[in-house]
Every structure is written in structure tokens, then in C-alpha cells.
Amino acid sequence: MKILIAEDDPLSSLLMQRTLEKFGYEVVLAEDGHAAIEILSQPDGPRLALIDWMMPKLDGLELCREVRSAQREGAYIYILLLTSRQDAEDVVAGLEAGADDYITKPFHPAVLRARLHTGRRILSLEETLVQAREEMRFKATHDALTSLWNRGSILSVARNELRRCERETRPFSVLLCDIDHFKQVNDNYGHLAGDIVLEEVGRRLVSSVRDYDAVGRYGGEEFLIVLSNCDENSLRARAENIRSAIASMSIQAANAELSVTISIGAITYSSSQPDVPLESILAQADAALYCAKAEGRDRAIFAAPLIEA
Ligand code: GH3
Ligand code: MG
Numbered sequence: 001m002k003i004l005i006a007e008d009d010p011l012s013s014l015l016m017q018r019t020l021e022k023f024g025y026e027v028v029l030a031e032d033g034h035a036a037i038e039i040l041s042q043p044d045g046p047r048l049a050l051i052d053w054m055m056p057k058l059d060g061l062e063l064c065r066e067v068r069s070a071q072r073e074g075a076y077i078y079i080l081l082l083t084s085r086q087d088a089e090d091v092v093a094g095l096e097a098g099a100d101d102y103i104t105k106p107f108h109p110a111v112l113r114a115r116l117h118t119g120r121r122i123l124s125l126e127e128t129l130v131q132a133r134e135e136m137r138f139k140a141t142h143d144a145l146t147s148l149w150n151r152g153s154i155l156s157v158a159r160n161e162l163r164r165c166e167r168e169t170r171p172f173s174v175l176l177c178d179i180d181h182f183k184q185v186n187d188n189y190g191h192l193a194g195d196i197v198l199e200e201v202g203r204r205l206v207s208s209v210r211d212y213d214a215v216g217r218y219g220g221e222e223f224l225i226v227l228s229n230c231d232e233n234s235l236r237a238r239a240e241n242i243r244s245a246i247a248s249m250s251i252q253a254a255n256a257e258l259s260v261t262i263s264i265g266a267i268t269y270s271s272s273q274p275d276v277p278l279e280s281i282l283a284q285a286d287a288a289l290y291c292a293k294a295e296g297r298d299r300a301i302f303a304a305p306l307i308e309a
Contacts, residue, residue: 001120002026002046006036006063007082008055016050019109023116033058037066040077047075048119053083053094061097068098076126078119082107143217145195146202154216158226159278161214166274173230175239176265176285177205179221180297185258193254200251201260208245209238224282232268232302239266239300247298264300265289 003025007013010031017027028046030036034057039045049067053060060081067077081099083090094102100122103115141153149157158174165172179185179201186194198221205215205223218224227238243264250257265288269281284303292301 001048002028003116004028004030004036004039004046004049004051006030006033006049006055006060007052008032009052012052019112020050020116023113025116032056033060033063033066036063037070040067041070047077047123048116049077049079050116051079051081051099053081053085060099061093064094064098076123078123080115080119143202146199146217148202148206148223149214149216151216151218154214154218154224154226155278157214157216158224158282161226161228162269162276162278162281165269166271166276169270170229171231171268171270172281173227173232173235173266173268174281174285175225175227175235175242175300176218176282176289177223177225177242177262178264178289178293180261180263180293182221185253185260189254189256189258193256193258196253197251197258197260200253201246201262204245205242208242230268235266235268236300236302239264243298243300261298263289263292263297265292265303266300267303 001024003020005013005016005020005027007016007029008031013029013031017029020027025048028039030039033055036049036051037058040049051060051063055063058066060083064079064081067079079099081094081102082105083094083102084105085091086104091102100119101115103112141150142148143150148154162172164170179197182194182197185197202215202217202223205225209215209225209227212228214226216224225242227235230238243262247259247261250259252258265285267281267285267288269276288301288303292299295301
């Protein structure tokens with residue numbers, strides 16, 4: 001594990017480096033507070049720091065405050081302050097500045113080692129918490145079956161994209177896709193097979209769009225795709241690609257090869273008028289999807305240009 005030693009005295013620094021290397025740490029050295037800040041703010045910088053109180057430029061206390069105010073999200077830095085001060089006020093000042101612990105000089109190597117172990121334990125707990133938070137965040141924003149954006153999230157992506165397109169006077173494009181006769185898959189092959197089809201359709205939709213487009217599960221067997229930087233002509237081509245990505249290859253589920261198709265309601269909306277509700281644009285896409293169903297399915301229909309209020 002990497003550890004930072006921030007210490008201006010070269011001899012003390014060297015002694016500590018040797019001790020810590022014996023303990024198995026990979027040591028990174030900083031000879032003043034500014035250098036320490038720079039090292040700690042690197043994305044793969046050390047997360048354990050042994051910091052001398054007395055240092056030129058930025059002392060240990062200022063460094064603690066700086067680290068805490070610029071804390072990278074998800075990467076807590078555990079600070080062990082090194083000091084020759086033993087007064088209660090000094091200890092309190094150090095901890096209040098953001099140090100996690102302190103050790104007074106001269107120290108016994110075994111005590112330093114034990115204190116660093118405590119730091120590692122805290123860091124590992126913090127990592128577990130961060131992971132749990134990330135998992136919760138993912139679950140709150142993604143659909144459990146397909147792992148696509150869930151309805152709330154894709155709507156919020158769409159709303160943000162619409163506002164951006166309005167600001168930059170660019171066209172806003174979405175595709176509303178619905179699996180054809182999906183109920184029959186459930187009825188004929190079972191709900192589990194239906195789930196497999198939903199997952200596979202989700203995967204194919206994602207691999208048919210670019211990284212910066214967004215795909216969400218809008219409803220049961222309905223998907224909403226928000227395409228950025230896409231005018232009507234490109235949207236026509238994209239819709240056809242997506243339609244064919246589903247129709248051209250059967251999906252294997254319940255020991256059967258299932259032919260699956262989707263119908264698409266497409267819309268490209270260009271407006272200089274601000275604050276058009278997303279709902280009215282989606283209603284147009286939905287109407288186009290309804291036409292695609294009525295005209296025989298397995299096709300994309302474009303909404304008539306939206307009439308501005
Ligand atoms: P259409 O071509 O007109 O869209 O017909 P459809 O059968 O696809 O549409 P309908 O709305 O009649 O049926 C949709 C079905 O999707 C009904 C519902 O039980 C099923 N469904 C919704 N969510 C899930 C799911 O998570 N898993 C499975 N297996 N089925 C689902
Ligand atoms: Mg359907």
C-alpha cells in the first residue's frame with residue numbers, strides 16, 4: 001500500500017522511509033506541504049499520509065485543512081499527524097484541522113505500525129461504504145432486469161438533453177421502441193423466456209447506439225432512446241439500424257429460437273422556443289409508435305413536426 005511521508009527534514013524522512021518500507025509500504029516522499037497536496041490530489045495518489053506538523057510553505061495543520069476541503073469523492077485520505085507537541089490544545093488543534101490521529105516524536109516503530117494498521121482498517125471500512133453507496137445509487141437509477149436506465153433516470157436524461165438542445169439550438173431526437181406481440185412470448189414460452197428477450201433486446205439497443213446516447217427501460221416492454229447530436233436524417237438511419245439489430249437475429253430462450261421485432265416511434269424536435277415540455281414531445285413519439293403498430297409493426301414511423309404552441 002502506498003503511503004505519503006511529508007517531512008522537510010531529510011534525515012527524519014529517510015529514517016521513516018526505511019521503517020515504513022520494512023513494514024511493506026510503498027513510500028512516496030514530499031519535502032513540503034505544497035508537494036504533499038499535489039501528490040495527494042493525484043487520482044492514484046496515496047490514501048495514507050504521515051504528515052509532519054512543522055513544515056515550510058504549508059504546515060501540517062494547513063495541509064490537513066486543505067486536504068479535507070478538497071476531498072476527492074470516494075477516496076478518503078487517512079492522515080496521521082507527526083508532532084513533537086504533546087499539549088492537549090495542540091492535539092485538539094491537530095484533530096480539529098482534520099487529522100485522523102497523531103503520533104508524538106520520538107515514537108516507537110511498533111506503535112507507528114499499529115497506528116497505521118488502524119488507518120488501513122478505517123480506509124477499508126470507508127471503501128466498503130463507498131461501494132455500498134455506489135451499488136445503491138446504481139439500483140436507484142437502473143432497471144433491475146436489463147441494467148438499463150430506469151424510467152425516472154431516462155426521463156431525467158431526456159429532459160437535460162432537451163434543455164441543452166434548446167440552449168444550443170440543436171435538434172433533440174428520441175426513439176420510443178416497443179416489442180411487438182410481446183405478450184405472446186410470455187403466453188407461449190413463459191415469463192422467464194420473456195425476461196430473457198427483454199434483456200437481449202436491451203443489450204442490442206445499447207450496442208446499436210453510441211456511448212453518449214442513452215437507453216432506458218421506459219415501461220414493461222418499452223424502451224426510450226435519447227440520441228445526442230442527431231438530426232432527422234441521421235435519426236432515420238439510426239432507427240433503421242436499431243430495428244434491424246433486433247429483427248435480423250433470433251433470440252434464444254426456453255430452448256427455442258424466437259423471432260422478435262420492435263416498432264419505433266421517432267421524433268426530432270427543433271425549436272427556438274424555450275421550455276417545451278418533454279411530455280408533449282414524448283406524446284408525439286408515442287403517437288408515431290401507435291401508427292407503426294397499426295401499419296403492421298417491425299417499422300419506424302416519424303412523428304409529424306411538432307406544432308409549437
Ligand atoms: P404490441 O405489439 O401491440 O405492443 O403487443 P404486446 O403484446 O407487445 O403488448 P401488450 O401491452 O399487450 O403486452 C405487453 C406484455 O409485456 C404484458 C406484460 O405482462 C409483459 N411484461 C411487462 N413487463 C414484463 C417483464 O418484466 N417481464 C416479462 N416477462 N413480461 C413483461
Ligand atoms: Mg409491445
